[in-house]
Amino acid sequence: MTTTTTPTTTPTPVRGWLAVLAVTLGIFSLMTSELLPVGLLTPVGTDLDVSEGTAGLMVTVPGIVAAVSAPLVTVATGRVDRRIVLAVLIALMGLANLASAFATHFAVVLAARFFVGVSVGGFWSIAGGIALRLVPEKHVTRATAVIFGGVETASVLGVPAGTFLGDLGGWRPAFAAVGVLGLVSLMGILILTPRIPARRTLGFADLPLVWKGNAGVRAGIVLTLLVITGHFLAYTFIRPILQGDGIADNMIGVLLLTFGVAGICGNFIAGALIGRWLRPTVAGIAVVLAAAMLLVAFTDTGVLTAGALMVLWGLGYGAVPVTFQTWIIDAAPDTTEAASSLYVSAFNIAIALGALLGGLAVDGIGATAAPLLGAALALLALPVVLRRRGR
Known part of the structure; x- marks a missing residue:
């Protein structure tokens, strides 16, 4: 620099x-x-x-x-x-x-x-x-x-x-x-x-140095790619998924607003936990997101059931940005700018990759395939969390 x-x-x-x-x-x-x-x-x-x-x-x-x-x-x-x-x-x-x-x-x-x-x-x-x-x-x-x-x-x-x-x-x-x-x-x-x-x-030149020299940053980037790709693989196509379960068009926006309110709650809950239990919070996010996506895939949802699943899903995803950003800062306190640049790139790659894979799954297999694949990717984050040492 x-x-x-x-x-x-x-x-x-x-x-x-x-x-x-x-x-x-x-x-x-x-x-x-x-x-x-x-x-x-x-x-x-x-x-x-x-x-x-x-x-x-x-x-x-x-x-x-x-x-x-x-x-x-x-x-x-x-x-x-x-x-x-x-x-x-x-x-x-x-x-x-x-x-x-x-x-x-x-x-x-x-x-x-x-x-x-x-x-x-x-x-x-x-x-x-x-x-x-x-x-x-x-x-x-x-x-x-x-x-x-x-x-x-x-x-x-x-x-x-x-x-x-x-x-x-x-x-x-x-x-x-x-x-x-x-x-x-x-x-x-x-x-x-x-x-x-x-x-x-x-x-x-600062970017590869941070990547090569910091195992915590590498773990955070891998977690971001797995969890965010899994989430957007399903969430990008939540409208056709819910419509396939018979949810009326005029209720989709209401359900997504429910997701949003739950997400804000998830953000505050995570903020209270990550100071002492960062790794368990990351693991919990992966489990909650996977459970929500699996339930969406396998449950015949009415409006009330869909609302409950949106609350669960929103709680999990709302906790993601503050938790994962904290992981990166915790792993690289002296090179935060370079590490954050890598994190932003990984986050957006994951959004793009999730939408792309979800589109292929929806067009090639059906809407239900998207949340199933998303849940699988979220669960793959667990070994990364368990393998990472430190708080």
Whole structure:
């Protein structure tokens, strides 16, 4: 890494926290954008005349691109004011979603999703370590948790809310709403965030060094790939899975909102546990997710049963982001920026891979195959957890 000496003015505590909230809204908008198609595959596929498996590429494409752009954007913009970088990335996301809302061909939607992926990977990587530049040192941990709360809240609440909006007014207004939210985030970043000149520049050479020299980081990346791939293998296609069980279209959004509320509870439960029981919490997440997916596959669900399963599933997944991020920080306290860049890449690769494998399973075997394969991958995380030494 190289160091620059560009001076910067420390913002007042109040303005610093306002800047933290602006960045949090930005990352919430980005992650909601990346995962929004999960609840809207069927209407998008029907309107643009593609299969549900093909429509799953709307999740696969930005996931793959985000995995590449996370380290690439961080390195390429290493000497640029972080405020400017965040503003450009969030603006790109907003415009891409507005383009999707007016698209008449699926190819246009996929092109827009490519730019969403660029925004997600770059923004998340930079935002993860930005709290240190915005608030006093004693508040850094709390501010970082707030920023990463945007990732968690998007995963467990933003997507269900977007699905609910899509059920009410169609998929195009849902995409347009996320685009507008991105532009609102842009204004917040420009108005509330101070200049943040680069201090340390991450080089590509730092990434393999962290991977090769830290068994804890390697274990965390493997866990992320297994659990997140398993989750999205099934969750990307939750709409056709529930429809196959006879759940009415107008109830899908309600069930995903139930998932989201349970996910927020799972986040707080995990936050109370991981300080002392990090490894058992990771193992518990794998077991809960696998159980939820197996029950979805084998149970003939009515609305009440489906709601109960969404609560179980949401509790498990809501605990994932804060727990796995803590694993990475715990494993690499002195190289957090490089380790987090690898983690962001792995997380987004897993999203893309899960959507891709789920699409192949749904189109080739049937909707039930997706949760079965997802549960199998989640359970494969258990040997990794048991083999990893330390807390």
